[in-house]
Each structure stands twice: as structure tokens, then as C-alpha cells.
Amino acid sequence: MALLEASRIVAGYGETEILHGVSVTVDNGEIVTVIGPNGCGKSTLMKAIVGLVQVRTGTVIFRGEDISSLPPQQIVRRGLCYVPQSANVFPALSIRENLEMGAFVRDDDYGGRIDEMFELFPDLAVRPNRKAGSLSGGQRQMLAVARALMLDPVLLLLDEPSAGLSPAMTNLVLERISEINATGVAFLLVEQNAREALRLSDRGYVLSAGENRLDDAGHALLDNPEVARLYLGG
Amino acid sequence: MPTLKNTVARLSFKWTPGRITLAIVAAVLVAGLLPFVKMSLIVNGVFLGAIIALGAIGLTLIYGVLNFANIAHGDYMTMGAYVALFLLTGAFPAFGIEGEGLGPLTFGYPLLIALPLAAAVVAAGAVLLDVAIYRRLRQRGVNAVVIAMASLGVAIALRGLVQVIWSGETQHYPREFRQVFRLPLDVRIPPDSVFIAVVAVVLVVGVYLVLTRTKMGKAMRATADNPNLALVSGIDTQRVIRWNWIIGAGLAATAGVLLAVFQAQLLPIMGWRFLIPLFAAVILGGIGNPYGALVGAFVIGVTSEVSTQWINPSYKPAVAFAIMIVVLLMRPRGIFGDSG
Amino acid sequence: MDAIGIVNYLVGFAIMAAIYAVFALGLNVHWGFTGLFNIGIAGFFALGAYTSALMTTKPPDPALFEDFVFGGNWSETHFLDLGIDLWFFLGLAAAAAVCGIIALIIGYVTLRLRDDYLAIATLGIAETVRLFFLNEKWAANGSKGLYRIPAFLEGWVSPEHYDYLYLVVVLVVLSALFLAVERAVKSPWGRVLRAIREDEVAAEASGKNVFRFKLQAFIFGAVIMGVGGALFAHNIRFLSPLTFDPLLATFVIWAMLMVGGSGNNRGAILGAFVVWGIWTGTQFLPGIFSDPNFRFFMIGVLIVAVILLRPGGILGEERRITRAADS
Numbered sequence: 021m022a023l024l025e026a027s028r029i030v031a032g033y034g035e036t037e038i039l040h041g042v043s044v045t046v047d048n049g050e051i052v053t054v055i056g057p058n059g060c061g062k063s064t065l066m067k068a069i070v071g072l073v074q075v076r077t078g079t080v081i082f083r084g085e086d087i088s089s090l091p092p093q094q095i096v097r098r099g100l101c102y103v104p105q106s107a108n109v110f111p112a113l114s115i116r117e118n119l120e121m122g123a124f125v126r127d128d129d130y131g132g133r134i135d136e137m138f139e140l141f142p143d144l145a146v147r148p149n150r151k152a153g154s155l156s157g158g159q160r161q162m163l164a165v166a167r168a169l170m171l172d173p174v175l176l177l178l179d180e181p182s183a184g185l186s187p188a189m190t191n192l193v194l195e196r197i198s199e200i201n202a203t204g205v206a207f208l209l210v211e212q213n214a215r216e217a218l219r220l221s222d223r224g225y226v227l228s229a230g231e232n233r234l235d236d237a238g239h240a241l242l243d244n245p246e247v248a249r250l251y252l253g254g
Numbered sequence: 255m256p257t258l259k260n261t262v263a264r265l266s267f268k269w270t271p272g273r274i275t276l277a278i279v280a281a282v283l284v285a286g287l288l289p290f291v292k293m294s295l296i297v298n299g300v301f302l303g304a305i306i307a308l309g310a311i312g313l314t315l316i317y318g319v320l321n322f323a324n325i326a327h328g329d330y331m332t333m334g335a336y337v338a339l340f341l342l343t344g345a346f347p348a349f350g351i352e353g354e355g356l357g358p359l360t361f362g363y364p365l366l367i368a369l370p371l372a373a374a375v376v377a378a379g380a381v382l383l384d385v386a387i388y389r390r391l392r393q394r395g396v397n398a399v400v401i402a403m404a405s406l407g408v409a410i411a412l413r414g415l416v417q418v419i420w421s422g423e424t425q426h427y428p429r430e431f432r433q434v435f436r437l438p439l440d441v442r443i444p445p446d447s448v449f450i451a452v453v454a455v456v457l458v459v460g461v462y463l464v465l466t467r468t469k470m471g472k473a474m475r476a477t478a479d480n481p482n483l484a485l486v487s488g489i490d491t492q493r494v495i496r497w498n499w500i501i502g503a504g505l506a507a508t509a510g511v512l513l514a515v516f517q518a519q520l521l522p523i524m525g526w527r528f529l530i531p532l533f534a535a536v537i538l539g540g541i542g543n544p545y546g547a548l549v550g551a552f553v554i555g556v557t558s559e560v561s562t563q564w565i566n567p568s569y570k571p572a573v574a575f576a577i578m579i580v581v582l583l584m585r586p587r588g589i590f591g592d593s594g
Numbered sequence: 595m596d597a598i599g600i601v602n603y604l605v606g607f608a609i610m611a612a613i614y615a616v617f618a619l620g621l622n623v624h625w626g627f628t629g630l631f632n633i634g635i636a637g638f639f640a641l642g643a644y645t646s647a648l649m650t651t652k653p654p655d656p657a658l659f660e661d662f663v664f665g666g667n668w669s670e671t672h673f674l675d676l677g678i679d680l681w682f683f684l685g686l687a688a689a690a691a692v693c694g695i696i697a698l699i700i701g702y703v704t705l706r707l708r709d710d711y712l713a714i715a716t717l718g719i720a721e722t723v724r725l726f727f728l729n730e731k732w733a734a735n736g737s738k739g740l741y742r743i744p745a746f747l748e749g750w751v752s753p754e755h756y757d758y759l760y761l762v763v764v765l766v767v768l769s770a771l772f773l774a775v776e777r778a779v780k781s782p783w784g785r786v787l788r789a790i791r792e793d794e795v796a797a798e799a800s801g802k803n804v805f806r807f808k809l810q811a812f813i814f815g816a817v818i819m820g821v822g823g824a825l826f827a828h829n830i831r832f833l834s835p836l837t838f839d840p841l842l843a844t845f846v847i848w849a850m851l852m853v854g855g856s857g858n859n860r861g862a863i864l865g866a867f868v869v870w871g872i873w874t875g876t877q878f879l880p881g882i883f884s885d886p887n888f889r890f891f892m893i894g895v896l897i898v899a900v901i902l903l904r905p906g907g908i909l910g911e912e913r914r915i916t917r918a919a920d921s
Contacts, residue, residue, distance in 0.1 A: 070486055096488035104486065110479040113472065121476045124469070125488040167487065323710035325633065387898055399631050399709045400901065403848075406633055407897030410845050414891025422887065526840070530721055533714040541708075566729050575718035579703055582715075586707050 022081075023048045023206055024069070024100070024175055029078040031068040038064040040230040041078065044208070046175060047222075051197070051207040053238065055214040055251050056227035062210040063105060065227070066179050069208075070102040071095050083174070097125050101173040105180040105210075108164035111153030115144050118152050118163055122170030130170065137166040140196070158189040165196070175206045182213050194220060215252050218242050226251060276589070287560075293439040295560045301447040303555025304454035305516060308509035309528065310535035310547040311461060312502030318478030318542025319498045320388070322401040326409035327506055327532060329416075330376055332525030334507025335514040336416050338365070338372040342427055355430030358445035361515060365427065369453070369511050373504040380503030381496055383408060389495075409526065416522045425520045450512045457505060458548060465544065470497050478542045530571045531558065534578035540588030550588070553577070605757045607874060608867075612764040613825045615866035618850045619768075619775055619859060620818030626857040626911075627779050628811040629791035631709055634716030636843035637723045638693045638816050642823020643833050644727060644734050645692045646685035647743045650828075654735075661731035661738065669744035682746040686767070686824045693820030694813045701812040706805050712812075720844065728835040739834030746828055764825055768863070771818055775859055778814065787811050788857075841890055846873060849893050852900040855907030864908060869896075 022045040032038040038061045046052045054062050067073040069080055071092040080088040087095050096102075110118050119137055123130040138145035141162045152163055161181055168176055181197070182190035190213055198220050201207055211217035218224050221238035226247060234247065241247050313327045346352065346364045353362030387408065391401050434442040465471040470493070477484040477494045484491055513528065514520045535554045539546020557577055558570040565573065581589065617635060624630040649666035668681035696719065704715040727734050734740055751759050778784050786807050790797045798804050827833055837843070846869060854865020873889060882888045900907060 072482065072486060092485045093488045093490055096486065102486050104483065107480055108483060110476045110483060112479045113476055117472050117476075120469070120472060121484070121487050121489060124473060124490075171488065323713060325713065387902065390902060396905075397629070397709075399629060399713075400905075402631060402710050402713060404898055404901045406845075406848065407894045407901065409894065410841075410897065411891050411894025414887055414889075414894055417887035418882075418885065418891055527721070530714070530718050533717075537711070537714070568729055569725055572718075572722040572725050575715075575722055578718065579715070582703055582707065582711065 022046065023050075023083060024208070025079075025081040026065075026069055027079055027081075029065065029068050029080070030076045031064055031073050031078075032076070033064075033073070037076075038230050039068065042227060042230065042232055043078075044225050044232075044235075046206050046208050048174075049201070049204055049206055050222045051201055051209065051220060051238075053209045053211055053214070053217045053221040053224045054227060055211060055218070055224060055241075056233070057251070060227045061230040062227055063179050066102065066177050066208070066210060070100065070177060093125065096171060099171065099174040100177070101168040101171055101175075102177040103164045103168045103179065103181065105183055109152040109155070109160050109167065112151060114149045114151055115155075115163060116148040118167050119170055122167035126171065133170055133172070137169060140169075140200070141166050157184050158186075158192070161185065161189075161193055162196070165193075165200075169200070169205075173205060175208065176200075177208045179210050180212060181209065182211065182216075190216065215242065218252075273589075290563075291560050292563060294441045295563055296556055297441050297443060298447075299556030299559030300552065301450055301516065301555075302559055303552035304451050305509050305512050306528075306531050306535050306555050307548050307551035308454055308457060308505045308512070309532045310539070310551045311458070311544045312505040312509075313532050314536045314539065314542055314544055314547040315474065315478070315498055316502045317536060319474060319481075319495060320392075320401070321481075322398040322405065323533070324502075325402055325405040325529070326383075326412060327502075328525030328527070328529040329409045329412040330380060330503050330506040330525070331510030331513065331528060332416055332522060333379065333412055334372045334376045334510035335520050335524065336420050336522075337375045337507070338368040338511045338514070339420065339425060339427060339520055341368040341371055352428070354428045355432065358432055358435075359449055360429040360432050360444075360446055360518070361427055365511075365515070369508060372511055373507040376507035376510075377500040377504040380499040384495065384499050413522050413526060420520075420522070422522050426518055427514060427520075429518065446515050450516055453508065453512060457508065461501065461505070461544065464501070470494070474498060527571060530578075531555070531574040534574040534581075537578055538581050538588055543588070546588055602757065605761050607870070609757060609761050609764055609829055610874075611867045611870040612761070612768050613822055613829065614847060614850060614870050615768055615863040616764075616771060616822035616825060617819055617847045618854065618862035618866045619771055620815040620822060621847055621851050622856065622859060622862040623775060623778075623811055623815035623818060626851065626862065627784060627791065628787045628808060628815075629709065630705075630808060630812055630815070631713040632716045632812075632815070633713045633844060633848075634718070634720030635819060635847050636838045636840050637716065637720030638696070638819035639823045639826070639843045640720075640723050640727065640833075640835075640838040641693050641696060642689035642820030643827035643837070644740075644823075645820070646689040646824030647740050647827040647833055648734060649688050650681055650685045650744050651740060651742055652744075660735055662735040662740070663732045679746050681744075682828065685828070686821050689820040689824035689827075690817040691820075693816040693823070697813045697816030698809070701809045705808045705812060720838075720840070724835050724838060734833070737834055737836070739832055739837075741832045743827055743831040743833065745831060760829060764829070767821065767825060771821065772859055772863065775818070779859070783807070783810075841893070845893050845897075846870075849896050849900075851907075852897055853907050855909035855911065856905075857911035858907070858909045861907050861909035868908070 024046040027043045028041040029039050030037065030041055042061065042065055044052065044054065054065065056062055064073055068075050071090055075088040078088070079086055082098060082100055085098070087098065110121060113121065116134065119134050123133065143159050144163055144166060152160065155163060165181065181193050185193065194216055197207060209217055218238045218241055224236065224238050224241045225232065226234040226241065234241070236244065309327065309331055313324060316324050342364055351364045351367065353364060354360065356362045387404055388401055391404060432445055434444045436442055465475055473484070473489045473494050474497060477489060477491055481491065510525060513524060531554050535550035536547050538550030538553060539548070554574050554577060558573040561573045562570065617639065621632065621635060624632045648664060650668045651665040652667050652670065653665040654660035654662050668684060669679070671681065700715050700719055704711045728737060745756065746763060747759060779787065786797065786802055790804050790807055794804055850865040850869040851862050853869050854863070855861025876889055877884045
């Protein structure tokens, strides 16, 4: 049984329908990347899975349970966490407070988890009382991922984790993703830097105009000449 | 949401060259005027500022988290004052709880019981109003200004209710005449004002501790900061909103009781008239910023009180309004907000 | 009350309802079409009323111990006498101009900012205007008020029939304003306003100067309110700062627009007659319903109820074909 099975999702905003029946699955421990042109519905798909955008028809099954109509707080509790593309930290709160907010639904002592995050992202440990709003783009992205990891998720959804980052920083972020993945966390990524993301992905999906276009193993998509021409910039 | 960026709670403060210049200009102005200002007006302004602060902190928290201007906030103050009046003159005497002139204060110990009870009643009422009205509108996803519109309706209804129950006449709490404290420089302080200041300091420190030390307080700041991220972090935003109303309306009701003590009278329109200084303080401090509202409240309180040395005292709300307009012209996001 | 008494009562009612309809139209330009949240209508109401009254009233009479220093006396000035009382329209124009200028200043300061700053600023203006007329006796006789405000076309008909005449005057002005607002909102300018109300960011992105359009709409609405204030002044012919209580000069007008149908000019006028009918009609009811405080309470409940249960009011916003053709 797949860890996450989203099938034939239809969703959108107001009167506009963005997704016209998209399906993706993620298995335990996998990294899966969704690529596609701007406006094809990648971000909306993420939001529909985590409950920020209403799923009109179709189902989202996570660990055998239908979560398609649950609110975000409930979904988060089940071990599916999400990092939005932008505005993904609380700028007025300190680094430590951001991590505490990530653990809001935890009632146990999460002090140890915060220390683990500081080990994983040493940059954040330098001045834990610094306001998140004063961090650099890369540090913010690290903090956003760390915040989402506070709940020990089984599956992490990252919307464009490398958006606005330098190539060096992008590599660093992707490296961290592989490391975290090695501890058993599955990932569903949306990425502009499709080539780099697909390289470390087990599988990938190509979306276009709110519909599934292709899906295959990560390296197979990389080698597919049509994908290369249309989505990987030649 | 287009206005999200403006509503983000700003709890950090940095000294930029612009701000330093502003501070120096303000300090020179204040220092230059000081010899001509009666000390007693400044002291009185500080007490008035304390009452404004209690109202403004609640208003700015609600503004930050719910993203709308609660026009009914002044009437939550009025409600608090009148609920306390009911307790002091109607409910308590039935149980033999009576008395005025506690030590140097004009009022008696029953007010100390009535104050938290009135705050609790108004806080509960605010939560109910949220469930009955504002939550539905939020779920419908209407524009923030429509929610503000609804709060105007609530403000009118609350004031009407106060007038139906307590009439529109001027009233006051049971009180006994008391001598004022006489200090040097011709400063006279009514003992009641000292009580007001103590209550305000305790509550402001309390709110600060809640916002910075408790999980719910941090979640309130987080929700004001970035509501969508709060949602996907698993923060129970409904509960955050509930606590927001409890704290905001509770503080407003307290401010209402203190205002009734300060002015030695109650009038149904007292809270509505107080809206202008409240919003002036909130805007001065930057929307969503409780520390800014605190500073803004004292600026408004002292300035409008000091202005009475030259201007007819009944113009105090107009002075508060003028300060607000000047701030909006110079620094639209408040003295602590980002410039621009 | 005999039949004539009832008719006279209804005429008096209709005059006030029609004056309120003018305000509702002005508020519709602000809120209904542009989404501008003005909770200080009383300020424009008072400015309009006092402006026209001061321009047209006779100068102060020392024998009457009046405190104000200026009365324009337009009603007695002969160069304005062209067989018809031209001064009346000049009074309306002056009222409109003063309100427009104040709206320009307030709008210029606040309309670039968040929507709700305007609410607070208009509230401040209303309070400042009230305090000004209350404290500055030299301006308009303070709380004693102005009580020698001239009537339009006085002497054309006998005093007991004057209300009929004034009703016609008010209805003519109301119709003219209605046509002007209808024209404006159906023009390309009005389409931009509604686009701004629906999605300011999108309107800005499509290259519209949102600030300028909002400012124009704010001034336009305030000008209409100024005319309403002037019509009111020459009807009641007595003004004091107490006349402009927020209840009857702001809140009730909001209730009218919301009930009738925000965004619909016919709705605004209908709402003015319906709400004013309820407001004046309930005074004849027994018990608590005629208690002014209870009616105050009900105005608030009515506004909330309309927002919650029937956001479109009685008529709802007109669906405009022009809009469909536009997109």
C-alpha cells in the first residue's frame, strides 16, 4: 500500500478550476518530484493534499485513511507536514519560537527535537533568539524545513525549496533533503530546478494544464528527450 | 490577501538613521516645550495613557490576528463599565457586598471583585459574538472591511442595549469624596489614578508574559504574523482566535471600568468617543504590535492632556485624531513599522 | 388625526426619507460601488448643512444676542434674484464644495493605506466637526444653534402647503443625483470602481491608478452628502451640533443602504424609505418597540442581520450587462 495516494484530484479557487483530476502516489521512504510549467497546478496540488485548498472531487488517502476533507491541523497530526513556497517562516518570531510553533500539536517535551534540528542545521543554532525575519534566504529555507520536521513527519511536502536561492545554496538544501530522506522521511517535491531535483528522486510526475502528463522513474524522466526539451531547458 | 504584509505583527525594533533623527527631533521638541507645560497635565496624561493602553493592546491584537478593525471595541469598554455598575449597584448589595471609600480611594472593595467579573462577562460575550457573527463571515471568506462593517452593527446594537437597560443618563459608581495627593510642582494625583496605574501595569506585564512565555501567546503572535503558515503548522487557529477575544475584550472591559472611575461617571457613548484615541494609539504603534500600541497610548494620552493647556479641553479627541493624521502622513505603518 | 393631517404627516415623512435617500446614494458611491468604509457620514452631513445655512442666513442680529459672526445673507442678496431663488442652488453648491474639499484632504491622506484607515479617519472628522461647531460659538452660534435659516421659494405657496412644494424640490434634486450616479457608475469610470472593489490588486496590476479612482469616488460621494446636508438644513431650518448625532446622521444611513441593497441605486433609495418608515413608524407602537433606545439597538441588529442573512439587501446588486461585455 502506498504511503500517500492522491487520486483524480479536482480543486481550484473560487470559480476557477486548476486541477482537473490529478493523481500522484508516494511510497514509504521515497522522494517524488512533480515538475511542469508555471501555472500547471503544482502548488495547488500540494495545498489540496494538506487541506489548504478544498478537494472538490477525488480522494487523498494517507496511510490508509481518507484525509481529503480534513482541516490542516488534523492532517499535520497524522504525520504529513508541508513547507509553502513563500512566507514559510514566522518573521516576527525567533528561530526557537518558530520551531516551537512547528511542534504546536505536540504535548510531550520537544526540547530534544529542537536540539536535533540545531544539529541538522548548525546555522540556526548560532543565535537561536534571532528573529526569523532577519535571516538570509537560505537560512529561512532551512528554518522552514526544520519547522516542518518538528512533528517527526513520515511525509514532507516541499513547495519549491530552492526558490530564490543561489545554485550553491540550492545544492545544499537538496543535499539536506537526501540526508533527511535517509532517516526514513518520504518527500513530495515541487521544483523549478527540475534537473537537480529529479536526480535525487526515485520517481517523478510531469503535470501540464492541471492534468497528469507523464510519470516515470526519476532518471528515466531525465533521459526522456521530450521532457528534457519541454521542461528541463534543453 | 493584499493587506497581509501590513498586518504582520512587528515585534522587533531597530534603530535606523531615520528613526534616530525622528527620536532626536521628538526629544528636542519635548525638552523645549517642557518648561512651559504644567507637570500635572503630564501626570494626568500618563494615567489617561494607561487606560488607552489597555484598550489599544486588545484592539491591536484582534486587528493583527483577525485582520479587521473592530469598531465595537469602544463599546466593549462601555459594556464592561456598565456590567460593573450592575454588579456594584444591583447584584452585590443583594448579598451584602457594599461599600465605598476604601482607604484613600473613592470606591470600595466591591469594585475589586466587580472588575474581574465584568472583564469575564464581556470576554465571554465577545467569544459568543465571534461564533455568532464574525466566524461565519470569515468562513464565507468575505473582505475584512465587511467584517469591520458588521462590527459597526455590533457597536450600535451594544450601545442601544446599554441604553435600554441602563438608560442614557449619566451615572456613577458608589463613591465617597476623597482628598487628592499633593505632590511638588503643583501636581495633584487622585488616589484613584494610582489604582488605575497599578492595574494597568499589572495587566500589561501579564499580557507581555502571556505573549512571550506561553505556548498560546506565542501561537497568537505566530497567527498574527502568518495566518496560513500557522494553519499548516497545526496551530489550532480557532482556539487562538478565541483567546484573542478573551484577552482583547477582557482588557477592553477593564479599561472601561477604569475609565468610569477616572472620569467619575458613566455614559453610554463613553466607549464610542474613546475609539479615536484607541485607533490613534494602534496606528501610531503599527497594527498588530502590542508594544507599539503601549507606546502609542502614552503618546496620545500625554499629548492630548498637555494640549489642554492651550486648547479647549473638549478638543482632546480631535488632538488625538490630528496626531494620527500626522503619523499617517509621515509614517503610514506607525512609528515602529517599516517606513514607506 | 384627520385625512389632511395624515397626508401632511406623510409629506413630512417623504421629505425626510428623500433627504436620507440622498445620503444613501452618496454612501452607495462610497461603499456600494467602491468599497470605501465611511463611518463619519455625520461629519459631511453637518458640514453640508452648516455651509448652506451660514451662506444663506442673515448676519447675526445684536438684539438677539447671537454669537456667530458671519451670515452670507444670500437669500436677501438681490443680484441672486432672477425671479427664482437662485441662492438655494448656490447654497447646495457651496455645501457640496466644502464637503468635496474636506473629502479631498482626508482621502488624500488615508486612501493609499489600508481600507479601514478611512473608517477611522472619517470617524475622526465627524467628531472634530461636531466639536468645532459645539465649541466655536463664533462659527455657528454653538449649542444655541442657527434658527433663522431661510426657506426656498418661501411665499410661493401658503405656509401650510409649503411642505408639498419642498417635497417636490427634494424629489427633483434626488432624481437629478440619482441620474448622475447611475450615469457615473455605468460609465467606464464606474466599471473601474467596481473592479477595484472586487480585487484591488488585479485593478492595480491592469494599470489603473487605484488611488486616484478611489479619491474621485470618495469626493463624489461626499459632495452628494453635502447636498443632502443642505437640503436638510433648509427643511428643518434649525441646526445645532446635537442635530448630528451619529445615530441619526450615520448609523441609520448605513442601515438604509444595507437593507435596500448595497451597490444598487434604486435599492439605496428604497432602503431610505423602508428604514425611515420603520424608524418613524415604530414610535406609534406600544411598549418597548417605541422606546428610542430599543430602536437604536434594532438598527445595529438590522445591519448585522443583513450582512449575515442577505448581504445583497432587498434588491441586491444590479447585474450589469456592460460588465459581461467588458470581460
